[in-house]
Amino acid sequence: xxxxxxxxxxxxxxxxxxxxxxxAGARSCAAAAERSARRSRGRRMKTMPASWKLLLLPTLLxxxxxxxTDTKTLDPTQTPPASVPPxxxxxxxxxxxxxxxxxNIELRQLVRLFLECSLTADQNKLPNMTAFWSRDGQEIxxxxxxVALEKEQYGIQRLFNITSEEKVGTYSxxxxxxxxxxxxxxxxxxxxxxxxxxVSYVHDFVVLPCKMEGSExxxxxxxxxxxxxxxxxxxxAQPDRFEIRSQNLTSRLKxxxxxxxxxxxxxxxxxxxxxSTMNPIKLxxxxxxxxxxxxxxxxxxxxxxxxxxxxxxxxxxxxxxTEGNEENxxxxxxx
Amino acid sequence: xxxxxQKSVGVxxxxxGWGWVIVGCCFMVTVCTRAVTRCISIFFVEFQGHFGAEYxxxxxxxxxxxxxxxxxxxxxxxxxxxxxxxVAVMLGGVLSSCGLLLSSFSTSLxxxxxxxxxLTGLGFALCYxxxxxLVGCYFQQRxxxxxxxxxxxxxxxxxxxxxxxQLLIELYSWRGALLIMSAxxxxxxxxxxxxxxxxxxEQTEEATCGEVSSQDTELSIKPPKETEVGLLPLTLPxxxxxxxxxxxxxxxxxxxxxxxxxxxxxxxxVSFLFLASGCSLPFVYLVxxxxxxxxxxxxxxxxxxxxxxIDIVGNITFGWxxxxxxxxxxRLSCYILSVAMEGLCCIFAPLLRSFRLLLPFAILYxxxxxxxxxxxxxxxxxxxxxxxxxxxxxxxYFLHAIPYLLSPPIGGLLVDITESYTGTFLLSGTALLASxxxxxxxxxxxxxxxxxxxxxxxxxxxxxxxxxxxxRNDQESPTDTS
Numbered sequence: 001x002x003x004x005x006x007x008x009x010x011x012x013x014x015x016x017x018x019x020x021x022x023x024a025g026a027r028s029c030a031a032a033a034e035r036s037a038r039r040s041r042g043r044r045m046k047t048m049p050a051s052w053k054l055l056l057l058p059t060l061l062x063x064x065x066x067x068x069t070d071t072k073t074l075d076p077t078q079t080p081p082a083s084v085p086p087x088x089x090x091x092x093x094x095x096x097x098x099x100x101x102x103x104n105i106e107l108r109q110l111v112r113l114f115l116e117c118s119l120t121a122d123q124n125k126l127p128n129m130t131a132f133w134s135r136d137g138q139e140i141x142x143x144x145x146x147v148a149l150e151k152e153q154y155g156i157q158r159l160f161n162i163t164s165e166e167k168v169g170t171y172s173x174x175x176x177x178x179x180x181x182x183x184x185x186x187x188x189x190x191x192x193x194x195x196x197x198x199v200s201y202v203h204d205f206v207v208l209p210c211k212m213e214g215s216e217x218x219x220x221x222x223x224x225x226x227x228x229x230x231x232x233x234x235x236x237a238q239p240d241r242f243e244i245r246s247q248n249l250t251s252r253l254k255x256x257x258x259x260x261x262x263x264x265x266x267x268x269x270x271x272x273x274x275x276s277t278m279n280p281i282k283l284x285x286x287x288x289x290x291x292x293x294x295x296x297x298x299x300x301x302x303x304x305x306x307x308x309x310x311x312x313x314x315x316x317x318x319x320x321x322t323e324g325n326e327e328n329x330x331x332x333x334x335x
Numbered sequence: 336x337x338x339x340x341q342k343s344v345g346v347x348x349x350x351x352g353w354g355w356v357i358v359g360c361c362f363m364v365t366v367c368t369r370a371v372t373r374c375i376s377i378f379f380v381e382f383q384g385h386f387g388a389e390y391x392x393x394x395x396x397x398x399x400x401x402x403x404x405x406x407x408x409x410x411x412x413x414x415x416x417x418x419x420x421x422v423a424v425m426l427g428g429v430l431s432s433c434g435l436l437l438s439s440f441s442t443s444l445x446x447x448x449x450x451x452x453x454l455t456g457l458g459f460a461l462c463y464x465x466x467x468x469l470v471g472c473y474f475q476q477r478x479x480x481x482x483x484x485x486x487x488x489x490x491x492x493x494x495x496x497x498x499x500x501q502l503l504i505e506l507y508s509w510r511g512a513l514l515i516m517s518a519x520x521x522x523x524x525x526x527x528x529x530x531x532x533x534x535x536x537e538q539t540e541e542a543t544c545g546e547v548s549s550q551d552t553e554l555s556i557k558p559p560k561e562t563e564v565g566l567l568p569l570t571l572p573x574x575x576x577x578x579x580x581x582x583x584x585x586x587x588x589x590x591x592x593x594x595x596x597x598x599x600x601x602x603x604x605v606s607f608l609f610l611a612s613g614c615s616l617p618f619v620y621l622v623x624x625x626x627x628x629x630x631x632x633x634x635x636x637x638x639x640x641x642x643x644x645i646d647i648v649g650n651i652t653f654g655w656x657x658x659x660x661x662x663x664x665x666r667l668s669c670y671i672l673s674v675a676m677e678g679l680c681c682i683f684a685p686l687l688r689s690f691r692l693l694l695p696f697a698i699l700y701x702x703x704x705x706x707x708x709x710x711x712x713x714x715x716x717x718x719x720x721x722x723x724x725x726x727x728x729x730x731x732y733f734l735h736a737i738p739y740l741l742s743p744p745i746g747g748l749l750v751d752i753t754e755s756y757t758g759t760f761l762l763s764g765t766a767l768l769a770s771x772x773x774x775x776x777x778x779x780x781x782x783x784x785x786x787x788x789x790x791x792x793x794x795x796x797x798x799x800x801x802x803x804x805x806x807r808n809d810q811e812s813p814t815d816t817s
Contacts, residue, residue: 199508207384252387291511298518302525309528 087112087161094173094181095120095153101181106188107162107274108214116157117173117181121149129154130176136169165275187272188212190279197282200258208253208281210268221271222251225278228265235266258285347475348535348721354473354481360526361485364424364466367520368431368459370492372400375451377500381509386444393444396452398740403456405736408464410457412729415465416591420530420725423465428523431458435517439510451513455520462523464732465530468725471716472535476658478716479666483654483709490647490705535721594719594727602777603718604734606770610674610707611738613766616746616759617681617700618642621693624756628688638693642701649705657710667778670714671771673706678767685757 088109093116094101105113119129131154132144147154156173162185174180191213200206212220224244225232235253237244243254251270255262263285269276348354379393415423434454441447467485474481503512594600621642625635653673657666680700687693712728719727742763749758 196505199506199511201508201510204510207387209384286507288510291507291514295514295518298515299521302518302521305525306528309525313531 087163089114092116092183093118094183096175096179096181098122098179100179102184103181104184104186107168107185108188108218108272110164110273111162113160113162113171113185114157115160115171115173115183116155117175118156119154119175119179121152121154125149125152131156132174133158134172134174137172139174162274165273168274185274187275187277188214188270189277190270193279194281197284199284199286200255202258202260202285202287204258205254205256206258206283208255208266208268208283209250210252210270210279210281211250212270212277214249216248219248220246220251222246223269223271223276224251224253225267225269226264227267232267255283260285346533346535348473349533350474350476353531354470356529357469357473357531358481358485360529361466361470362488363526364462364523365486365488366492366496367428367523367526368404368463369489370496371516371520372397372404372459373489373493374496374500375400377497377504378509378512381504382444382447385509388444396447399448399452400456400459402736402740403453404459404463405732405739407457407460408732408736409726409729411461411464412468412725412727414461415468416725419532420465420469421527421532424462424527424530425524427458427461427463428521428527429458430461431455431523432517432521434458435513435520439513439517458520458523462527464729465725466526467712468728469530469533471712471724472533472721479654479657479709479713480651481654482712483651486709487647487650487705490643490650493643494647591723591726594723595730597719599718599777599781600727602773603715604730606773606777607711607731607734608738609766609770609773611735612742613678613681613763613770614704615739616742616763617684619743620746620750620756620759621697623750624684624760625690625693627756628693630690630693634690638690638697641694641697642704645698645701646705646708649702650709651705653702653706654709657713666710666717667714667774670707670710671774671778673703673710674767674774675771677703677707678764678771681760681764681767684760684764685755 088111090105090107090111091114092103092105094103096117096119117131119131127149128146129149130144130146133140133156134143143158145156147156154175156175158173160167160171162168168185168187170182170184172180172182190210192211198206198208210222214220222244224235224242226235227233235242235244241256243256245252245254251268253266253268263283266281266283267278268281269278375397376394379390379396382388382393382396383390411423411427414426431454434450434457437454438447438451441450467482470481470485471478500512500516503515507515622635622639625638626632630638653669656662657669662669677700680696680703684693684696687696711731712724715727715731716724746759746762749762750756752758
């Protein structure tokens, strides 16, 4: 008994792995337009301004043709993005031999997840093998199957609809001989982890940045929290203390007029449809006296050195003057 | 050191003793000025985050400091000449320290331009040229080695200062780091205090380095004419030794800047213009070029560090090399050779598209870059003489300013238009080769002219023929001991 999902995925196989298929066409047009614009810019350096009109015409044609192709590639069955976003399709397959495999899947949106595990047969080459799917360690009911040996492999597939945050977890396919593959679903991780604290001064302002990797036209929702591991408090923009500026893949929290109470951990959360990831940033608030101590120490050393050098030089020149006088006296005596 | 027993006021350059202290001071000055300028870019990330500015807005600070340091070099050399080296360097130290101190309290990017860009740049300009000029006064035989050690400060300083600055920024954020840097830069005052003035005797006339000039006579550096020769080699027309006490002159004297109009110096100046146009581009564009050729980030960063380290090696070893007896008369040829080699390296650079090929490029380019930097003051002093060295160096570094400012953006424009780095490297290579060519042409003309004068007046010339140097060779009198 094969799940219905297989026939569906075969149909939409061409559109898989690229969840934002419709936009690919527009992106290639934009790239072509940019290339031609760059070329025309280069040409502009050498040709006279009158030929700009000649360059405008092909670029206009290019833009209009791009507009037309964009509508063609849009799937008529897909609903326009203004309303409920359609579930994208994501397929992952794993080939198992004798060891367990863990596969990390980064989810940025709600997906229909199609997972496939293929176990390579060992020497025994049993004709049948049982396998089941589990989620977060617990067997999914009615998922145990007996699969037949086909082309030296035992294959098992299942479709999972990841439609909300609760459905995100670790899905595993487990075979009879205890070989398993774990598919760990998670929201994207922050790549730049800052382990050193951000330092700032009392009465000064500080900007805490957060940056997420992703495609350029992705727009995220950002939330900021203050607290510690167990208890976090949501920060809302208060005009005299906090200022949050979020833009697509980056977000900045500006703390104005710092006090010692503002020190501690701050968390920026990138919110996706399938969950959110948090990044901790530590803030340390110090007074100006801290760097002032080494500053004054070095300045005092400098002043002392300069004074000592000048004194030494004066002493040396005095000695030479007295030596010179003595010589003159000697010479006079000799004469 | 002023010898109390001689009646005359001047001494020959000590070539040691207190001279090494001066070299150490010049090393510290180079560390505090050039290395700090290079390390300013470490602050840019902090400024961008704090003030919400773009990279280009913060990059202006570095360009401002560099440009103003070079543009105001004549001011520095003038102050050093009029009053003393000591006064110039201490004043510069105070100014740049104040600039960094004010910038640590700055509340906007524009204020940073003013304090960190203009004020600090002006302070650096007041220190840099007088310090280099003073080294030239204290050394004669080992001048190139002394300059090599002094100029290696920028490389070693960058090497040491970069991680120290990172640590300071992590501990105290950029405000605290700038505050502590201003105290470190205040050490320029200590260097200034150590810079004792010296009155150097050049054969029969005097040139005071680091004190008010007492000479009135023009120092002509033309090939000896028939009327002059016969007294001592290299004496000058109508010249009277003047050991009287110093006269203070506050008006601009035509004689001070007389060296500007000599054809030798003009040729040198034009070649420096080309040199400055070509030399900064590879430093700026090596890493982007390496990345575009498919080299990993770590390898590209390694290339830059290799470049820096070999630069230091080139400074010191080339200085030592050109001080040896066999190479000293050919110092100018060595300089032309190093510039030409650099130009050739740049021309071949676009053909090298892997890490294994770019590594020898980095080594060669770094070595010859260090080599010519150490030789610039030596070559200048060979042409204009120790008396005018301070003012000439000011003009030389002034000529570096505008090409330093303009050539990286022009290189960037070339990269944008041609979408490859070939044009930039070719431009840099041709500028360097042009600089070497101009100088070698000048040497060739000099040699031809000297051969012609030898033909016309064979009896009077008692100078040994020294190919490769201009006319006034190294002021080495026959009585000099090695």
